[in-house]
Amino acid sequence: MILGLTDGHNSSACLIDNTNNLKYAVGEERFTRKKNQRGAPINSINYIINSINNNTENTDTDKKPEIITVGGMFRKGKRLKELKEIQNKLNIPMLYFNHHLCHASLYKLSNFKNKECLIITMDGGGDGFSSTVSIGSNKGIEPIAQSDLIDSMGDFYASITEVLGFKPMEDEGKVMSLSTYDTNLNIDLNNLKIIEYNKKIKTINNYLGVVGFEATKALKKIFNLENININEFNGKILISKYAQKTLESEVLKLINEFSNETGIKNIVFSGGVAQNVQLNKKIMENYNLFVPPFMGDEGLSVGASLLFNKKFVDLKTTYLGYDIKNENIINIVEKIKLNENQYKIKYIEEKEIPETIGNLLISNKIICICRNKMEFGARALGNRSILALPKKENAKKINKMLNRDSFMPFAPTMLYDYVEEYFKNPHYNPFMTTLFDVKKEYINKIDGVVHNDDTTRAQTLKKEFNPTYYNIIDYVNGVVNVPFVLNTSFNLHGEPIVCNEQDALKSFKSVGDALLLGNYLFMKI
Missing domain, CATH: 3.90.870.20 (Carbamoyltransferase, C-terminal domain)
Incomplete structure (x- = not known):
């Protein structure tokens, strides 16, 4: 049995049992009652271990995981100490896997088992990358393109969220929803180039050159120069429409480019940006799309387990x-x-x-x-x-x-x-x-x-x-x-x-x- 976990943004734990079933998966925030809980998922692990120990149908060999897989590679100090304490308590091996590789491995939950698929991962950032493109098949994952932490489409959308007075990494859905409303502001942002996909070097280019709070400050200055009041509802709508249009346009450029190059029409879209259902709808117009139901960072625990497992898993439910x-x-x-x-x-x-x-x-x-x-x-x-x-x-x-x-x-x-x-x-x-x-x-x-x-x-x-x-x-x-x-x-x-x-x-x-x-x-x- 494989115990998967992640201790970053929205930490979680899961278990793949000896019959290759995803038996348990739970987010730590549900136990601590703190939204997007960070840190070692102690409560989630304890719930899973207690559940398998108390299951009378399990044999003795089904009552203890054989290995721990960790979604995300780089950590130090208290975070690393907490994970080592978990390993010492269970006394089993522990393997770390790259953040975006874990997002990508969720293609093993799709119905593309005997077909090639293009795997697109995209989020604010993790383990040095903000997006990746890979070819997935029953042979594994073949990476073919990457964008680093500066060139982050996910961070761009999160910074827009913060510009509008919402909570980044949580309220991006509000920006998406506002983008569908009409505004009476007669301001044209079509020529405003902040971030785009660069076909020549096959990566996202962020012309701000900064991310996080620095990107939020830079965006506020840009919109101020355009005479947009970000505190008024019409101003929020206008900026949301610009952000959503940019996201859809550039992500579709990226997908079209690699689909034309590889001839692959099956798309797996994972990472936090894949929560944007308007973008997903645009992708579905021309492609066979699979989006994992836990595409955000909570899914890294499952992704890490699948990387070690190396098998496709029939995902029938998320009641886990x-x-x-x-x-x-x-x-x-x-x-x-x-x-x-x-x-x-x-x-x-x-x-x-x-x-x-x-x-x-x-x-x-x-x-x-x-x-x-x-x-x-x-x-x-x-x-x-x-x-x-x-x-x-x-x-x-x-x-x-x-x-x-x-x-x-x-x-x-x-x-x-x-x-x-x-x-x-x-x-x-x-x-x-x-x-x-x-x-x-x-x-x-x-x-x-x-x-x-x-x-x-x-x-x-x-x-x-x-x-x-x-x-x-x-x-x-x-x-x-x-x-x-x-x-x-x-x-x-x-x-x-x-x-x-x-x-x-x-x-x-x-x-x-x-x-x-x-x-x-x-x-x-």
Whole structure:
């Protein structure tokens, strides 16, 4: 068994078992409750080790990892000491792998097993690089191009995020969302060249020559010279449109160049920049695209394990984390009944959940879900979700509860069976990594989950992926003829997605009308 870990931005741990399955994967932030937690993922490792030790189906040889693989190579001081302490405790070998090579190795989760693919990795930076291009096949990874830390498209977008008053490495989605709005400012930024792909030397060129806070300062001066007020909403829109257009234009130039050169049309896109679903949508127009569901730095733990494993892994689910068990909830329920009088609590049989939760949704209740295994990666996919009918009134209600920016869109989960009916570019999207164009005749029907550019980042759900969740939506559709629910992550603004029973109850105090915790339904009185 392989224990993978990463201790940088959004640290995590995972386990590939002896049958070549990705058995566990969990982000450290879910345990510490600190967004994008850095440092050794002690809690995540302990959860995985305890889980395999307590699994009665495991033999003695299945109860201890044989090697530790680490995503990212360069560290010193306290970080290095923490990792060595983990190794000494487990008393097994430990191997370090390059940051971008770990991002790239996630191609082994794709369906390109017997085909060549172009692997593009792109982020703010790691182990000396900010982007790489490689050819992936069943023979391994062949690097063919790289960009260093200065020439970072990811840092450019993060610096724009900071210029606009948002939090870099966290709020880039706000820039992407703003880029779709119209502005009344008549300022042309088309001739402004800050960063671009250079075909001659096959790398990104950052003409600022600096990154991080220095890049943010330089960008502020540039936009000031263009007479743009970065504090006004129209100014934010204009700069966001410029940033998104630049990102799409230059990344597509890079992909087109290497696709034409190699003749490869299968693309794997990994790293933090691959969270930009508008860019992913542009790539999909001409290529077969796979984006790993944990494309950010939390995925480095899995990437490192795959580099050592050297095998393709059939990724069926991201339900790989903390498991909510009904026996753990019983004591919580008894304590609440004794000391509080704010909830009605009822146990619901599994077969009754679709109708019970479906009827609450149909009556426009906001439902929090925390049950079974927690998702790994940035997206809640039905096990740590807030659900509602996909109406604009419900979107506004949830925005108010979460103190969320109104210009940010909500995403839905929909039954895969209806994808061709509702969308212009239908495809299977179980991990919410791409965008769809909604057909005009259906926009008003699901207006709570359609962005102002008529797109939606839908999870398309097949029954085998999550049967009870599927049946909830199917029940709703049978009554109101809408095969969708609004699905946003179950967390308070600025916090990680909920992990355990206590997190769920704490967050439920501020959001939602009902909470399904395991098989226990909590209704606010």
